[in-house]
């Protein structure tokens with residue numbers, strides 16, 4: 080059944096109003112799509128907190144991340160995936176693609192994210208990967224970027240002909256009403272079964288992991304397109320320390336790994352300014368996220384060719 084939903088049909092107010100009452104429901108929802116279509120932005124909005132890092136740079140997401148949101152009687156367990164890469168064959172990219180394939184085989188519902196009004200061969204490749212039998216909702220994101228919403232109607236019709244989508248939802252991950260509406264749309268695809276997580280749990284990833292992701296996000300934000308996406312962040316130390324002044328204090332040592340000396344200079348910036356800014360913004364965000372005092376130390380190391388080296392890719396935490 081393909082049923083385009085008009086862009087302006089939103090359900091304002093509490094998302095719980097849009098989800099079914101009654102017995103508990105719980106299910107896994109994979110968020111898939113080519114790089115940069117807005118998957119992480121969507122996950123963060125659905126969970127109501129920043130769990131998956133976002134940036135304008137394609138390929139920001141590298142891990143399967145579980146975000147959890149319990150609304151009314153329904154628990155939504157989301158798995159964000161890296162943007163599926165079709166162009167480059169490095170060990171890093173092979174690992175990223177494996178994560179995507181592992182995620183999509185084992186879920187109750189797939190949210191296939193594309194940019195509204197656009198569908199190219201990279202989107203088609205992602206669609207080909209999806210297993211028959213699992214309902215797919217085509218999520219036409221970034222609707223706000225289209226000047227005239229009316230223009231999208233023929234494109235939606237064309238999408239309906241391309242695949243037997245369970246539904247087609249034009250929306251913007253940056254619009255809170257669209258996000259609320261999405262809970263109601265997804266809930267009916269989830270099985271009636273007990274919740275897998277506590278009602279207030281938001282993610283199954285550790286604070287240590289969130290720390291490395293936060294630093295990586297700031298790294299990409301402040302270096303822009305100059306820095307290749309193969310740079311990564313490793314948290315070498317994550318330790319609680321007693322503090323007479325704070326109820327909780329955490330000391331973190333992180334290393335930014337880059338491939339070349341020139342990249343190292345780029346990360347450090349003029350008189351260390353850029354690295355200082357990456358550190359300051361990361362620390363502030365982590366203090367908010369973990370609700371404690373954070374001491375953060377960041378080093379920059381050069382390890383040339385790591386993204387092409389299977390063993391290194393694994394040792395840096397990729398599957």
Ligand SMILES: Nc1nc2c(ncn2[C@@H]2O[C@H](COP(=O)(O)OP(=O)(O)OP(=O)(O)O)[C@@H](O)[C@H]2O)c(=O)[nH]1
Nearest residue numbers: 115116117118119120134137138139140162251252
């Ligand atoms: N205008 C607009 N921009 C959006 C929307 N959703 C996401 N973006 C922007 O699109 C860019 C990419 O978003 P991400 O959430 O990082 O995309 P992603 O699909 O997770 O990217 P990868 O990690 O590369 O796979 C960011 O600059 C977002 O702010 C939207 O609904 N409207």
